[in-house]
Amino acid sequence: MPQEPLATGVPLTVLAEDEQLFRDSVLEFADQRIRPLVREMDERALVPRTLLDELFGLGVMGIEIPETFGGAGASFFHSVLAVEALSQVDPAIGVLVDVQNTLVVNALMRWGSDDVRRRYLPALASKTVGAYALSEAASGSDAFALTTRATDRDGAFALNGRKLWITNGYEADLFIVFANVNPEAGYRGITAFLVERGTPGFTVGKKEDKLGIRASSTCELLFEDCLVAPANVLGDVGKGYKVAIETLNEGRIGIGAQMIGLTQGALDHAVAYTKERKQFGKAIADFQGVQFQLGQAATELEAARLLVYNAARLRDARRPFLKEAAMCKLFSSQVAERVTSLAVQLYGGYGYVKDYPVEKLFRDAKIGQIYEGTSNMQLQTIAKLMLS
Ligand SMILES: Cc1cc2nc3c(=O)[nH]c(=O)nc-3n(C[C@H](O)[C@H](O)[C@H](O)COP(=O)(O)OP(=O)(O)OC[C@H]3O[C@@H](n4cnc5c(N)ncnc54)[C@H](O)[C@@H]3O)c2cc1C
Numbered sequence: 001m002p003q004e005p006l007a008t009g010v011p012l013t014v015l016a017e018d019e020q021l022f023r024d025s026v027l028e029f030a031d032q033r034i035r036p037l038v039r040e041m042d043e044r045a046l047v048p049r050t051l052l053d054e055l056f057g058l059g060v061m062g063i064e065i066p067e068t069f070g071g072a073g074a075s076f077f078h079s080v081l082a083v084e085a086l087s088q089v090d091p092a093i094g095v096l097v098d099v100q101n102t103l104v105v106n107a108l109m110r111w112g113s114d115d116v117r118r119r120y121l122p123a124l125a126s127k128t129v130g131a132y133a134l135s136e137a138a139s140g141s142d143a144f145a146l147t148t149r150a151t152d153r154d155g156a157f158a159l160n161g162r163k164l165w166i167t168n169g170y171e172a173d174l175f176i177v178f179a180n181v182n183p184e185a186g187y188r189g190i191t192a193f194l195v196e197r198g199t200p201g202f203t204v205g206k207k208e209d210k211l212g213i214r215a216s217s218t219c220e221l222l223f224e225d226c227l228v229a230p231a232n233v234l235g236d237v238g239k240g241y242k243v244a245i246e247t248l249n250e251g252r253i254g255i256g257a258q259m260i261g262l263t264q265g266a267l268d269h270a271v272a273y274t275k276e277r278k279q280f281g282k283a284i285a286d287f288q289g290v291q292f293q294l295g296q297a298a299t300e301l302e303a304a305r306l307l308v309y310n311a312a313r314l315r316d317a318r319r320p321f322l323k324e325a326a327m328c329k330l331f332s333s334q335v336a337e338r339v340t341s342l343a344v345q346l347y348g349g350y351g352y353v354k355d356y357p358v359e360k361l362f363r364d365a366k367i368g369q370i371y372e373g374t375s376n377m378q379l380q381t382i383a384k385l386m387l388s
Helices: 017-044 049-058 076-089 091-111 114-126 183-189 240-276 288-316 322-352 358-369 375-387
Strands: 130-133 149-153 156-167 174-180 190-196 202-207 218-228
Touching: 017 049, 017 076, 017 091, 017 358, 049 091, 076 091, 076 240, 076 288, 091 114, 091 130, 091 156, 091 174, 091 190, 091 240, 091 358, 114 174, 130 156, 149 174, 149 218, 156 174, 156 190, 174 218, 174 240, 183 190, 190 218, 190 240, 240 288, 240 322, 240 358, 288 322, 322 358, 322 375
Parallel strands: 130 174
Antiparallel strands: 149 156, 156 218, 174 190, 202 218
């Protein structure tokens, strides 16, 4: 791929005018339309359809989809800004939008035939939620050990197997499903299929009851002789492993964005609270011990944001970004865990109850170290690239 020319000397965190406007509009939406719903969505583990419709209306469900297909025609970096801004208020909505853009739309834009792009991109930009189904009960980190099979059935593919942990599974109407057409060929049999909700033989199963990001649905998918037409193969037969690796390499930058948004949200709450809360006759923010803790948290967040923005901008510039993407997810999820824990600490007893917002952000933070490659998997990638 041709490399994009790079603007030199521009600080990473300085946004172009369109980036700034876009980020501000998403932040305003998150503050006004999402914030009032956060507690109820968390308790009910549900995103109302009306909010989904509003997200489509806002233009954040097809950020990189060309305008000719009804999308925003923007960059990957814009997706990162949207996920960050939404996660500042609710990381569950952040990941819903993240999976839609950085995994599903991204994979279709990159690997979809003209026919696939024409059939699905306009719907993804306007009304259809997407999901990305790779993991299974016995294959997580070892993703290519998946056992869902696709066998030839009168010119179509019959899918049989089960997927686990699929984000957006409850809301989605379009699923990218990875199955193996030739287990003897190992990972070279893995193929990506586009499966629509309602296809006979395909059911969405149990929804998980989770620690955090509770409003984001996480579902089991079941396939029993589910027939998929060859026109719904995404990319080439036997090349699904490339689709999986390459989309996840980019997707994890989106998780980095979720983590820095969430951390910013927690830190903002902590700063406001420590200025208000009085002990020993003064605001607790006046104690140097507290100031040092806030200073440390802000520094770690800034470092995490630089890693995330750099990885996203490298990706948009078509420069190598693999190591940077792994680093940004690893570090930002560690920072999210530390800073949300600090926020709970600074709220004291109030931090431990659901009437205040930091308890939820603390629960939400943990997932950053697990999905789209655990922290150990990120470390493995970084070390492999260092040692090769
Ligand atoms: C809320 C949620 C949403 C998710 N959404 C999706 C989704 O949309 N689509 C999808 O396909 N999947 C999704 N997943 C699955 C997720 O990607 C996996 O859970 C993750 O990759 C880890 O796999 P595992 O759970 O099987 O853990 P395992 O792979 O069993 O790992 C368990 C532990 O062992 C460690 N470990 C494993 N192998 C090694 C090794 N070689 N060296 C060192 N340590 C190792 C891991 O780091 C981890 O700490 C989701 C999961 C959750 C919880």
